Amino acid sequence: MLKLYRFLKPYTTYIAVIIILLCVQVLSDLYLPTLMADIVDNGLANKDVDYILHLGRFMLLIAAGGTLCAILATYLSSKTAVGFGIILREKIFTKVEEFSLHEFDKFGTATLITRTTNDVTQIQQVSVLIFSMMITAPLTCIGGVIMALQQDKELAWVLVVTIPILFTVIGITLKRGLPLFKVMQKKIDKLNLVLREKITGIRVVRAFNRIEKERVRFDDANADLMDNAVKVNIIMAVLMPAMMLIMNLTTVAIIWFGAIRIEDGTMQIGSLLAFIQYATQILFSLLMLVMLFIMVPRAQVSAVRINEVLATNLDIVDPEKIELASSERGFVEFKKVSFRYPGADQPALSNITFSVKPGELTAIIGGTGSGKSTLVNLITRFYDVESGSILVDGVDVRAMSQQALRAKIGFVPQKTVLFSGTIAENIKYGKENATMEEIEHAAHVAQATEFILGVEAGFDHEIAQGGTNVSGGQKQRLSIARALIRKAEIYIFDDSFSALDFKTDARLRAALKPEIADATVFIIAQSISTVKDADRIIVLDAGQISGIGTHKELIDTCKVYGEIVASQLYEEELA
Incomplete structure (x- = not known):
């Protein structure tokens, strides 16, 4: 995951400010119990109201400052993490754009979508915790130990016994949970694959009455993911009660043995209250680290999957020296x-x-x-x-x-692809700065004008995702128009006339001849009537x-x- 954090360079200033703010917050939190002990031991014991009010106002000021720092740090942490997520998605998208068909075949569409969305979200969420807990938890733990020892060294043995027990519970939990986290993302991939196939192939599914079969496939993938998630949650559900039990027993032990020391006159009540708060802060800081340890392994799996995409060696790259x-x-x-x-x-x-x-x-x-x-x-x-x-x-x-x-090259693929947007935008995809006159001319040559003007919005008619609201022949004609508008030197028609009726096919070929007369033209076809007049x-x-x-x-x-x-x-x- 550290490899990915190199992309945080634009947020270096934010991170520096976050660290400063969190340090101030931790110092504020650590100072408050000492002030409270002072109020109890010196103010309440001597019934000095002015002293109590003076320190009370100071405590409010310290608490307000710490709270303000925490709010600002949380805001900047969230902004940094979200920005980090934007950078990662942009990096993945840019890398995938450079993939050859070989790399697409290697990864698969479903997992690339998961890595760009779900995996980046995992990294983004854990980054918020890292920017806050990774700093506050160790500082609070170390500072809490130092401040607790200043209050009373004799009670420190309670923490010496408690902390190893706490780490043992954490270690056992993580040992059982980590393998399940690693499997989680693969199961999400599988669910996305089944869902994508079901949605994109819905016509075939319904035509062959396979709705129930596909529902079973989805339910199996969904149940598989659920079973894994339940196992993870059961393990993690045991952790929190165990942590709270240890923390409560620690508090009871401190109060018990602290009361004995107060009775002996070797400790004051304020020092005991402060020690309890420091012990609580220490244990809560460890609890924060545990939450981080829970999130980081899953995010680490996501980071590995993202790095696999970013570190992929491309089969097809541009040469350093371009020949003219x-x-x-x-x-x-x-x-x-x-x-x-x-x-x-x-x-x-x-x-x-x-x-x-x-x-x-x-x-x-x-x-x-x-x-x-x-x-x-x-x-x-x-x-x-x-x-x-x-x-x-x-x-x-x-x-x-x-x-x-x-x-x-003006390319018309075998599998026609249209994008969501208007008809004009789809034709213009072949030439970004095309005028409306060029768009209309390309549509006319491709024999698409008749059906375009037949719809209410004409060239502004919205194409649904995947072109599902136009017929196969209409798709092919729009795809041909998109290629023609480029005025290319080479045209490739990969079985691009298969969905056209004989009359439209004949008209299209006649209109095409003068348009591509000076170009190099490749036509892939199955029909002899299509190829017999070729040079x-x-x-x-x-x-x-x-x-x-x-x-x-x-x-x-x-x-x-x-x-x-x-x-x-x-x-x-x-x-």
Whole structure:
């Protein structure tokens, strides 16, 4: 957890002020019992009202000052801890933004959400305690022992017996509780995973009548978390009564043996009362440390999980020296490219070699799992090649900054993603400073204008989270408009026309031609009708190129392509 506290540098002044305020508060608390003893032994014993009032006013002043310091310290502690939480969330979010798809696959979405929210909250909460208790508890304990010894050294043996017993109880409790704290966050991850799958997949759940099954899954994860939490709370529930019992027995022992010393004339009543208060302060300071020990282990688990994210070595990083691209824009070349997903036995792509010039339309076709989407994910550098190289404008993509590379690309993913906000904002996502005229033009080319103007708010129509209030075809058209508005050098359409009807598809392709005529275009598709007019068709089979050429050339020379053509023609004839 200490690694994370390096991010507290902006709050150094606050922390220094907190320490000063808490020191003043502790001195105030430690001084009050001595003043009370003085009032009892000198004021009450001598019936000196003026002396009592004088010291009483002084005690009120000391108490008010200590209270004010405590309030200010608590305010600054809370402000520092909340600011610390903001910094941590920002650091995690920024780091996750830099992740390649490999890192996302490694962690998983559910745990990244938990680490950014729940884990940071744990750190934030324990930080408030650390800023206060970590300072006040040791100072109060040490100061209380010193002040108690000044009142009476003979009674100190009661504390010598009590404190080891107290630490023994604390040690046994923490030994049993710590392993359960470590498991807690993993169980929260599991609950979040089940909940996220249930919510995002609600249509599938209902379509297959799996509501009860999913409820059982959630209940099992929820019960698992509850069982762990109950075990932790039972252990901690035993601790507080045990602590209070020890504290009360300590007070009884002090009063018992203190009364004997008063009767012997070796101790005054005021000193006994002060000793009792100092003993209480000592034990309460130890109780504060116990609360800290309870919170810190769970926060430590959260800190480890946050550090795992922040310390992740990125697979894809920008080079220190950025190479400049040639004057030719949109030229893409694959040179003996191979790629294997982490942990996979077989490569997803093997020895891929081809080149594409601006103004050419290249279609990529093949069976499911043949590597089509993987190939374009390498162009955008969502993954890095295992061997070989990919050149864009004559420069290896690994020698370019990711921002510069992706600024050249208009990408329409296979799984359409829309964001909450208006239709105009979703289209504008492709070009931040786009004018309304550019937005309308992109929507017109993407054949989205008709359905946009069909809704009451038009371009100001709100898209629900995940785009659940628009159809699959409407999503695809908005996604295409978002890519077109970039005026990119390279366009990638990853199975982006699958949800469109034949008439809309034809209109869209006709409108697209002049828009992307000078760009390098990649189209991934399953349909022969979609790819047959391409300048070049690349046929993939089990991650390897089975054939490259035009539609007419591949029918005669590529067996895999011929089989795809035959199967689709057969289906059309049956229809």
